[in-house]
Amino acid sequence: MLSRLAGLCAGLALCLAPSVQAAIDGAQIAAGQPGVNWLSYGRTYSEQRFSPLEQIDRESVGRLGLAWAMDVPEATSLVSTPLVKDGVIYFSASFSVVYAVDARSGKTLWRFDPQVTAAFRAHNPARQRMYWGMNRGLAMWGDKVFVGTGDGRLIGIDMASGKQVWSTQTTDPETHAQITGAPLAFNGKVLIGFGGADNGPLRGYVTAYDAETGKQAWRFHTVPGNPADGFENQAMAMAAKTWTGEWWKHGGGGTAWNSLTYDPQFNRVYIGTGNGAPWNRKIRSPGGGDNLFLSSIVALDADTGAYAWHYQTTPGEQWDYNSAMDMVLAELTIDGQPRQVLMHAPKNGFFYVLDRATGKLISAEKLGKVTWAERIDLATGRPVEVPGARYESGEALIWPGPPGRHSWHPMSFNPDTGLVYIPTLDIPGYYNDKGIDPLTWQHKRNTYAFGVNVDAGDIPKDAGSSALVAWDPLAQRERWRRPTAGAWPGGTLSTAGGLVFQGQADGHLVAFDAATGETRWQFQAQRGISAPPISYSVDGRQYVAVLVGWGGGGPLVGGSLFAQHGWSFRDGGRRLLTFALDAKGELPDTPHTPVVPLDRADLQLDAASVARGEALYATTCQTCHGHDAISGGGAPDLRASAMALYPQSLSAVVRDGALQAKGMPQFDELGDAELEAIYQYLRDRARAKQPSPPKLIAPEH
Template identity: 50%
Template sequence: MQSKLIGLAALLLLGGCNRSQPAETTAAVADLGPQGWRAQLTDGSDGRDWPGFGRTYGEQHFSPLDQINAGNVGELGLVWSLDLPAGNPATGPIAVGGVIYFAAGYSVIRAVDAATGRLLWTFDPKAPEASGHKLRQGWGSRGIAYWNGKLYTGTQDGRLIAVDARTGRQVWSAQTFGRDEQRFISGPPRVFDGKVIIGHGGADAAPIRGYVTAYDAESGRQLWRFHTVPGNPAEGFESPAMEMAAKTWSGDWWTNGGGGTVWNAITYDAEQDLILLGTGNGAPWNHQIRSEGKGDNLFLCSIVALDAKTGAYRWHYQINPGETWDFNAAMDMELADLTIDGQRRKVVMTAPKNGFFYVIDRTNGRLISAEPFVETTWAKRIDRETGRPVEEPGVRYTERPTTFRPTPVGAHSWPPMAFSPQSGLVYIPAIDLQVTFDATGMTRENFSWSGNMGLTSGVGYRVEPGPGDDTQGYLVAWDPIRQEQRWRIPMAGHFNGGVMATGGGLVFQGHPDSTFNAYDATTGRSLWEFDARAAIVAPPISYMVNGRQYVTVIAGMGTSGGLFGPMLEKFGIDYRTQARRVLTFAIGGRATLPPKTPYRAAAFADPGYTPNERMARAGEAIFNGRCAVCHGGAAIAGGTAPDLRTSAAVADPDAFWSIVHDGALVSAGMPQFEDHNREQLESVRAYLRERAAALRTSGARQAAR
């Protein structure tokens, strides 16, 4: 029986082989000192390195390098590739001193020689084993940071870890939240002026009160912490900002946490020594439940500016007052100096979930302009005087269901946009879907959290393409001064990759159809296309080694795209068989990739299956709250985790129990659900067997055609 369980368990792997490997060698580390690294992180630096998630403090995702340009990009070719084990590959790499560093899987850092692709060392923090219930949300690290010879990564279980960039050995580790708290880290840390800052996620699944924490980059000593929403007034307020924010809440909001987590977007304005936070949704989403439908609920869905030395509040701009749709403001924020109406303005730009592109004065937080970059039917416009949206009637779904665009997936998700100071344009990986919200029968009195990191929003919702829509997303080139579109390229899928712009007049982006493209930054004309033989979500980077410019991107599907598997099904992305690779390009590259084997989901054999409608419906409810976040809606996976309609382990009750209840695959990234009893898990199995039967039927029909 033991060998049978092991064999079946292998079919349900979620996390891959995230095991430490012996260091092959050390990495050469440039000794620039703190002042040197401050210079490399400024937006005007030479571009030979890419030391942060967005390259520089201003998060522009722009490389000034122009050796690869619109005139010769047709000669761009693959120099080397490096295969990765199973796990999340959708992470932004960095490059420093001729070494590429990235954290694939669950924050497993690898150092790779940028010119040759030789693996130098691997550091594995063993995050799945340490995460407990936190493993039920999040998918691993989206990125890392570099400062003065050290790398910084956040882990699912809440550690912020500094690693020696030369040897891969841990320097220090700080626990950023309690081990039993229902929070997790998936976003990249940011470094600034000898400090490192990190937030966390969790407000979609637990009564979380968001905050960020800054640490000394050399020692890991905590320097300051800023909460993004107020707590219980009876316990006092940590700052005047929290006392001010509390006046915008109603009822006993603190019992539900409030939300406002900073799970992704943090930008440092070095000129003013300000940290800008992009805050998330409320906990729960539904404003009626969270705050009696009253108040703006600061600082949800806002850009909040803090003094970088002390963490003290300076200003804020709230994108969605009284937010109730998961229109969070946690998407990347780019800094720029723009000439607007003849005046040079220091601005922060962002394209949050709600579909409007914002240009905000970063010296005071005042709105300069905001216009829609996709179709937006939830609001008529953003009032320039008040900065508030003019909402469409009924969009708050308090009396009846309502359908509108965009959706909780966002008009722009975490894959970053890019700003080119050269072209003056912003390039946005836009999403074009619609959603129906329905809160019928949901009240403050009957609301409760599902507990132990289960998705809980306080409203029912359905995300889907609009009627007759073949296009689910775009690459949009946006003029931030005129607030108008310059060009737009339609995409067949909704979850396209992060964007990089370059001084060579190029825009690079990957796609779920396995293509990696370079476009003319001015016209949008496709200039180069590479068959990556795997979906690409991660943002690309560019850097210089020994006088040669390289472009690197990590291929493979991961993170939140998997939740909407039905919309990715046409691309044939399979968790078990998809390639996960580091791909590095340069002019004259001649390397090749092995062919991609076409994939079509095939249901597992289940000769003893008998439908049970009651159990299947009960199992569907559990699956949607607990499992779909990784395994996909309607049990159709998008590549983030296995498609359980194809897993033989589902047909075997003992194997299924061992994996799901007993946690046989925790080390591989599959959470343990020991709080679910036999009846509950049998109902989930009944639902999955039903979905597999439907797949067998549809497969037989296709074969008969």
């Protein structure tokens, strides 16, 4: 643990614990002022991620220094938004572990571990194969903090003591459903969804629970089930008319794995839904159709879960263009009239402004290079698609790819400038379903379930880029753009001090001028940053805090595109950093271990076995250890792993499950020949002077 730099004694830190007993309600979360606390994922229900604090501004930001740093050495990645209440920071780390920390000094007050890997092993160990360990945040209500777990539980934790108050299993533990997103608390309820539709049959839904007891209040499915079982409500009956074939056998998808927003003005919740399962619509809905409510915003009554309206951003989705990205609420003056709007930048590359009273589309324009559709027809609200984009001939190369023009990294809205600050990606997608028969295709258990071909080729480092874009939602055009390092930028925070804070893939935390995009300040955190910053104040002093932990799908699927920054999984640097004006803390150097592939001079490789191993690696190992066996830093690089240097040690880990407790799943069904083929492929990649050519770019959940 790093030494604490704020200078307050441990006794004072511990004395803070009783203060968290003050009950949190919706009025506190909805309040826009004074910005002392950060009580919800987007600070307030608006999800604007705007801090009204202005002590740190354009002129003073040059004096910003490190106040304190807290190591989280057990974490594999840190991507969450911390919450702050009365001088205490709460955040979730890898495997849904929750911390409470003194906001002045960084002293740990308590730690809660829900034992996620043990839960996987107890119920269905194979589910762990598709779980990346990440968690994006928490919710608060009353005297509790809430976390969703990778194995599908929602847990209420006492804020003062860190003790579990209640726990409920919100997903079927026999499925591969998993929770990585933050819950949403409102009206004495806690709402949660889940993800996992990329990995097999899942039917999406969200569930609201009583915040005091954990008892279910209501549930809303996001895609229809088997008509023979009857429909839960009229919304499902309506949605079923937009599906064909026997879609329910494939689950359908539409999981709400990230974005949930509450609107106090209309007493509604907005659900951002995910992609189809499988991606390929030719399989799940062979007669076509819009496939509601995939890739949609669905508005529900907050008290009952009754359907109010929906808007579908990508009808008949088949590119992983889900709409589980932020939904920001604001009042904008349009044609001289104040309008209550919802702003949304899903993966498909368009920026949408909707009237949130009705769900009617106001405007939509391209955020950057988008080739799958020409435009959005404002009369119908539907995209005007480009022929061939649906890989009708068997393949298509289009922009954006599965990571999207904007992924889960949160955008922010500054009401002073009127601009939205969006972390954007520029990565193409290659889709190929040649040789796949939609009538006979079947899910392969515990692996990708895309319905398109997946190969193990590399993603070269020049295959994609990223930028911070300041977007004018009224004019629907870009005001300024600043290129950011690599292709995996962090989320953003905007402030009344005229600044935009963003962490970047190369380890820099940067403060930009919100009006011009000029760089005003930066700090090297010594590891890539994926999480969004927050701001709070204690005793009249403003702080900026961010979790440093290079995580998410990019660093896991790896390849040269994400490995270019040199972050090794085995190195440290996973920390909570907090900054204040005139603070003088120094971050100790974090050792960086270069990835050096290992080899055995005595080993003769068999070309046929290597080729078979490439296919097995793509469906078994690639989701965590990277394209072409090149890790982006989210998991060990197997080319340089001593455990992968000999078949016996590789078998102990992969087939016998020696590292299950640390998050490495067991693949006990692999035969000797299959394991040998994977081994041969890894040794071939360790010897390779050049990576394999690019093939398919994998998704991010």
